Structure formats: C-alpha cells, structure tokens
Amino acid sequence: MTLSLVLSLFALALVxxxxxxLAALGGVLSERAGIVNIALEGEMTAGAFAAALLSYFxxxxxxxxxxxxxxxxxxxxxxxxxxxxxRVDQIVAGMGINLICTGGAAFGLIYVFNQAGVTPQVPAxxxxxxxxxxxxxxxxxxxxxxxxxxxxxxxxxxxGENPHAARAAGIDPLAVRLYASTIAGGLAGLGGVFLALGExxxxxxxxxxxxxxxxxxxxxxxxxxxxxxAGVALIFGLLEALQFALQGNIAxxxxxxxxxxxxxxxxxxxxxxxxxxxxxxxxxxxxx
Amino acid sequence: MNRESAKALAIGTFGVAAAMSLAMIASxxxxxxxxxxxxxxxxxxxxxxxxxxxxxxxLLFPALGIAIAFxxxxxxxxxxxxxxxxxxxxxxxxxxxxxxxxxAIAAIFLAGAIGGALWGAIAGWLKAARDAxxxxxxxxxxxxxxxxxxxxxxGPLRAPDAAGPELSLLPHAxxxxxxxxxxxxxxALPIALLAAFALRYVLDSTWFGYRLRAAGEAPEAAxxxxxxxxxxxxxxxxxxxxxxxxxxxxxVAGELHRFNTQxxxxxxxxAIAVALVGGLEPLTICVAALAFGxxxxxxxxxxxxxxxxxxxxxxxxxxxxFALAARRYxxxxxxxxx
Numbered sequence: 001m002t003l004s005l006v007l008s009l010f011a012l013a014l015v016x017x018x019x020x021x022l023a024a025l026g027g028v029l030s031e032r033a034g035i036v037n038i039a040l041e042g043e044m045t046a047g048a049f050a051a052a053l054l055s056y057f058x059x060x061x062x063x064x065x066x067x068x069x070x071x072x073x074x075x076x077x078x079x080x081x082x083x084x085x086x087r088v089d090q091i092v093a094g095m096g097i098n099l100i101c102t103g104g105a106a107f108g109l110i111y112v113f114n115q116a117g118v119t120p121q122v123p124a125x126x127x128x129x130x131x132x133x134x135x136x137x138x139x140x141x142x143x144x145x146x147x148x149x150x151x152x153x154x155x156x157x158x159x160g161e162n163p164h165a166a167r168a169a170g171i172d173p174l175a176v177r178l179y180a181s182t183i184a185g186g187l188a189g190l191g192g193v194f195l196a197l198g199e200x201x202x203x204x205x206x207x208x209x210x211x212x213x214x215x216x217x218x219x220x221x222x223x224x225x226x227x228x229x230a231g232v233a234l235i236f237g238l239l240e241a242l243q244f245a246l247q248g249n250i251a252x253x254x255x256x257x258x259x260x261x262x263x264x265x266x267x268x269x270x271x272x273x274x275x276x277x278x279x280x281x282x283x284x285x286x287x288x
Numbered sequence: 289m290n291r292e293s294a295k296a297l298a299i300g301t302f303g304v305a306a307a308m309s310l311a312m313i314a315s316x317x318x319x320x321x322x323x324x325x326x327x328x329x330x331x332x333x334x335x336x337x338x339x340x341x342x343x344x345x346x347l348l349f350p351a352l353g354i355a356i357a358f359x360x361x362x363x364x365x366x367x368x369x370x371x372x373x374x375x376x377x378x379x380x381x382x383x384x385x386x387x388x389x390x391x392a393i394a395a396i397f398l399a400g401a402i403g404g405a406l407w408g409a410i411a412g413w414l415k416a417a418r419d420a421x422x423x424x425x426x427x428x429x430x431x432x433x434x435x436x437x438x439x440x441x442x443g444p445l446r447a448p449d450a451a452g453p454e455l456s457l458l459p460h461a462x463x464x465x466x467x468x469x470x471x472x473x474x475x476a477l478p479i480a481l482l483a484a485f486a487l488r489y490v491l492d493s494t495w496f497g498y499r500l501r502a503a504g505e506a507p508e509a510a511x512x513x514x515x516x517x518x519x520x521x522x523x524x525x526x527x528x529x530x531x532x533x534x535x536x537x538x539x540v541a542g543e544l545h546r547f548n549t550q551x552x553x554x555x556x557x558x559a560i561a562v563a564l565v566g567g568l569e570p571l572t573i574c575v576a577a578l579a580f581g582x583x584x585x586x587x588x589x590x591x592x593x594x595x596x597x598x599x600x601x602x603x604x605x606x607x608x609x610f611a612l613a614a615r616r617y618x619x620x621x622x623x624x625x626x
Contacts, residue, residue: 082613086613089613091363091423092564093609093610093613095365095557095560095561095609096607096608096609096610096611096613097606097610098606099561099602099603099605099606099609100602100603100606100610101606103600103601103602103605103606104599104603106599106602107597107599107600107602107603111314111315116597210427210431213424216427217427220421220424254439254443256436256438256442256443260432260435260436263428263432263435266428267428267429267432270418270420270421270424271414271418271420
C-alpha cells in the first residue's frame with residue numbers, strides 16, 4: 001500500500017468516525033451525569049432531518065445546521081425532563097424516543113415533501129466538513145479537560161456517581177442531569193447535521209444506520225471518558241473506511257463480513273474486556 | 289385487571305386516539321374519515337381481520353421472548369436478530385427435510401426456536417461469563433445477524449429459484465394451515481397463544497420462573513440465596529431468543545413460505561413496545577399484541593385510503609412507550625441494568 005492510499009484511508013476514517021464521535025461525546029456527558037442515553041440514535045435522526053428541512057426552506061445551510069443542533073438538544077431535553085421530573089425508566093424512554101424520531105422523520109418526509117425515503121437536495125456546508133472534523137476532536141479534548149479538571153466537571157461526575165452526596169454539597173442533581181442531557185442531545189444532533197449537510201446534502205430514511213448505537217458502544221469502550229470515547233469512535237470510523245478500501249479487493253473475504261466488521265469488533269471488545277468497564281455508579285437510577 | 293391498569297388503559301387509549309386525530313388533521317384528513325378507514329382496515333372484513341391477526345402473531349412471539357429477558361432484568365434489544373436467525377434456520381430446515389407435514393411443521397418451529405435460542409445465548413453467555421452489557425451485545429448481534437443472513441443466502445445457501453436475498457420456497461405441504469381460508473392468518477396464532485399460557489405458568493409457578501424473577505427484581509438477594517445470576521442470564525436469553533426465533537419460523541412457514549432477509553419490517557423492535565405495554569405479563573401481552581396488530585394493519589389501510597403516512601403509527605407507538613416508561617414495571621434492576 002502506498003503512502004497516499006494510507007493517508008486517504010485515514011482521511012476517510014476521520015470523516016466516517018466524526019458523527020459517531022460527536023454523538024459519543026454527548027453520550028459521555030449525559031451518562032457521567034447519571035442518565036443512560038440510548039436515545040442518541042433518535043437525537044441524531046432528529047438533528048439530521050431538521051437540518052435538511054430547515055436548509056431546504058431557508059436556503060441557508062447554516063440555519064439548517066443550527067436548527068439541527070437545536071432540535072437534537074430539544075430531544076435531549078425531553079429525555080432529561082422525563083428522567084428527572086417523571087423519574088422514568090431511562091432505557092425504555094430512550095427507546096420510545098428513538099421510535100418517535102425515526103417515525104417522525106419518515107412521517108415528515110411524506111408530509112412535507114410528499115415523497116417517501118429521501119428529501120430533495122438541499123443547500124449543504126460541505127466546505128465545513130474538515131473544520132467540523134477538527135471541531136469534534138477539539139471538543140473531545142475540551143470535554144476531557146472540563147470533566148476531569150473543572151468544578152463544573154466535578155459536579156457533573158458527582159451527580160452520576162452519588163447524587164445524594166452531590167445534593168448534600170449543594171448541587172441540584174436534577175438540574176445538572178437536565179442540562180447534561182440537553183447538551184448531549186445537541187452534540188448528537190450535530191452528528192446528524194454532519195451526516196446530512198456536511199457529508200451529503202439531504203436526509204434519507206435510515207441514514208443514521210445505527211451510528212447512535214455504535215456511539216453508545218464507543219462510550220462504554222472509551223470508559224465514559226471523552227478522549228477514550230472519541231478514540232473508539234475513530235476506530236469504528238477506520239473499520240468503516242477499511243470496509244470501503246477492502247471491498248472487492250480480497251476475493252476470499254465476503255463483503256457482508258466487511259459490513260459487519262465494526263459490530264463484530266464491538267462484540268469481541270466486549271468479550272475481551274470483562275469487568276473492566278465500570279459505569280458511573282448512579283447511572284440509570286432516578287433521583288431522588 | 290386492577291384499578292391502576294384500567295386507568296392506564298383508558299389514558300393510553302385516549303392518548304392514542306388523540307395522537308391519531310392530530311396526525312390525520314395534519315394530513316388534511318377528517319378524523320371521521322380517517323378512523324373509518326383505520327377501523328375498516330383493522331377489522332372491516334375477513335381479509336382485514338386476518339391481516340390484523342397476522343401482525344398480532346408476528347409481534348406476539350418476540351414480545352413474549354422480550355418479556356422473559358426483561359423479567360430477568362436483562363434488556364434484550366436483540367429480538368430482531370434472534371427472529372431473523374430463527375427464521376433462517378427454519379427456512380433452511382424446511383427445504384431440506386422430507387417428512388409428513390405435521391412433523392415438518394414441528395421441525396420448522398423447533399429449528400426457529402433453536403436458531404433464535406443460539407443467537408440469544410451468545411448475548412446471555414457474554415453476560416454470564418464476561419459480565420458484558422447486554423444492551424450493547426444484543427444491538428451488535430442484530431447487525432451481525434443481518435449481515436450473516438445476507439451472506440448465507442447469497443453465498444453458501446444460495447437457492448437456484450431465488451429472486452432476491454432468499455432461500456428456496458418451502459414445499460406446499462409445509463405451509464402453515466390457515467385459520468381463515470386464503471388469508472395470512474394461520475395456526476401460528478394459536479401456537480403463540482399456547483406459548484403465552486405456557487410462559488405464564490413457567491414464570492408464575494415453576495422454580496425456573498421464580499429464580500428468573502428473583503434475579504430480575506432483587507439480584508443481590510437472589511445471589512445471596514444461592515441463585516446463580518449468570519446461569520439465569522444465560523437461560524433467560526436463550527429462551528427469550530427461542531420465542532423470537534419461533535416468530536421467525538411462523539413468518540417463514542405462514543406468510544412468506546420461504547426465508548427472506550427482509551422477513552421482518554422491525555417486528556423485533558415494535559415487540560419491545562408490545563411487551564412493555566403488556567406490562568411484561570404473558571396474557572396481557574396477548575391483548576397488547578392484538579392492539580398493536582390492529583394499529584399496524586389499520587395504519588396501512590389509513591395510508592392507502594386517506595394518505596396518512598403509516599409512519600405516524602410508529603410515532604404513536606413511540607409516544608406510548610415513552611409514556612409507559614414513567615410506570616415502573618421493571619422493578620429494581622440492579623445487576624440487569626448494568
């Protein structure tokens with residue numbers, strides 16, 4: 001393999017990995033505050049669809065991008081609100097949100113554009129693709145620092161580990177969890193924006209294709225740290241890129257196996273990592 | 289039915305009706321016309337009732353399986369993959385054997401159960417032996433199942449008469465007998481109902497069911513009482529997968545009459561909603577499956593007759609699940625919840 005080929009492979013890995021990375025950062029944020037975020041998939045879907053929709057009607061892709069992040073954040077707020085005020089089961093609520101978002105986007109496609117499956121082409125921000133990749137990596141580093149080294153990060157972690165102790169120290173766990181879930185939704189929404197307006201210039205049904213769930217796996221394999229999750233997300237991106245590079249080049253390797261490569265890798269990682277992953281102690285547990 | 293669940297049922301019904309009215313109004317359809325189309329599509333005649341019953345059956349098997357896992361405190365999101373692998377094995381066996389129809393049909397269901405059980409047991413074993421998070425493993429196994437099935441039917445198991453990603457047609461004698469002639473309502477429905485009664489008995493009245501519920505509701509206490517949590521995880525996931533796999537077999541032998549990788553339009557995911565709406569109780573799940581089956585077939589009719597997109601139904605199902613999350617069906621799920 002020549003150097004240029006290797007470089008283009010890594011470039012592709014960064015592009016494929018970034019939406020997963022953004023959503024995974026959201027996952028880290030909400031889970032460190034104590035909210036299991038299985039709704040990342042739905043938040044990405046909502047962000048991508050809203051971005052394409054707004055870009056289509058305003059003809060301004062930046063409004064679309066901001067709108068996509070805002071809608072993702074709104075979905076995150078809904079999850080956070082239900083988790084903190086109604087004390088719902090967070091995994092069940094997250095699955096409900098996923099159904100609502102994917103169904104809602106499909107409904108919206110037909111309702112607004114009168115066609116199933118895909119929006120028309122919309123104004124995109126393809127020129128911002130690489131800045132967004134860099135933004136993702138910078139965000140990972142910034143969040144790593146903020147969670148580990150700042151008072152706000154300490155409060156966030158306290159709410160995920162022991163909300164009662166946090167309460168005793170004068171922190172409002174419900175508010176922290178709500179904020180964290182909202183920002184998490186915004187980050188996942190940005191991941192959707194990246195796919196819809198950064199890489200492509202449309203929204204199509206199923207375009208998120210399980211990336212929200214892969215992001216969830218990245219959160220766990222990254223041990224709930226932003227840099228760890230970002231690293232795993234980029235490895236998933238590399239596996240996706242490899243799939244493109246190897247497709248048709250190795251006769252004995254079926255392409256369906258390559259397609260399943262990221263998921264098989266995740267499963268093997270689970271197998272090899274028994275007991276080494278400890279989630280935040282109060283994750284998923286309603287407070288008070 | 290106690291007062292609490294009666295109240296929940298009333299609120300749920302009202303909420304669904306309200307949400308459907310909104311979807312209709314948004315689509316510029318009068319709710320009177322819309323509900324008319326919906327109810328006609330779900331219950332309007334023999335064909336419509338049969339469609340509702342067919343959807344009910346397709347949802348009931350995986351929903352019962354999901355209930356087993358959830359009652360054991362395990363979030364099995366993998367019914368879709370378990371259903372697919374079960375259907376694959378069922379569809380393969382069905383084209384390979386030459387026995388009397390009754391035995392063949394039994395073998396097809398058994399193959400479905402075994403395929404689903406093996407696929408479920410992978411996640412169960414990962415949980416038992418490596419303490420691996422089952423939400424992640426079952427999700428990943430869904431994707432892997434789809435790729436594996438596609439590989440097998442387009443590669444090693446490629447059928448000469450296949451028009452798409454599918455296996456050969458089953459011999460006509462092995463097709464499930466219909467309940468209503470010339471419809472898709474087959475004897476898979478009574479089989480599923482039988483499974484529901486059996487499951488109720490197993491969960492409520494057997495030692496296995498007791499250990500399973502103990503592990504789900506109070507894992508720490510169960511462990512101290514000598515119940516092996518890892519053994520429960522393994523068997524609960526295997527049985528959970530077995531029921532989902534039987535759902536795959538029912539689709540293969542009853543509806544498509546062959547295995548196709550597009551076998552399920554997400555039944556395994558909607559079944560999660562069915563199981564939760566049914567309160568994880570086998571007999572209530574049967575009622576929930578009928579309601580969701582009616583939503584599915586009525587939703588299709590609504591789309592055809594009144595141009596309200598069928599996806600509106602999925603939004604409504606999602607809203608139901610979201611609302612139900614507030615009710616704490618799952619008890620204390622210490623070990624199960626991670």
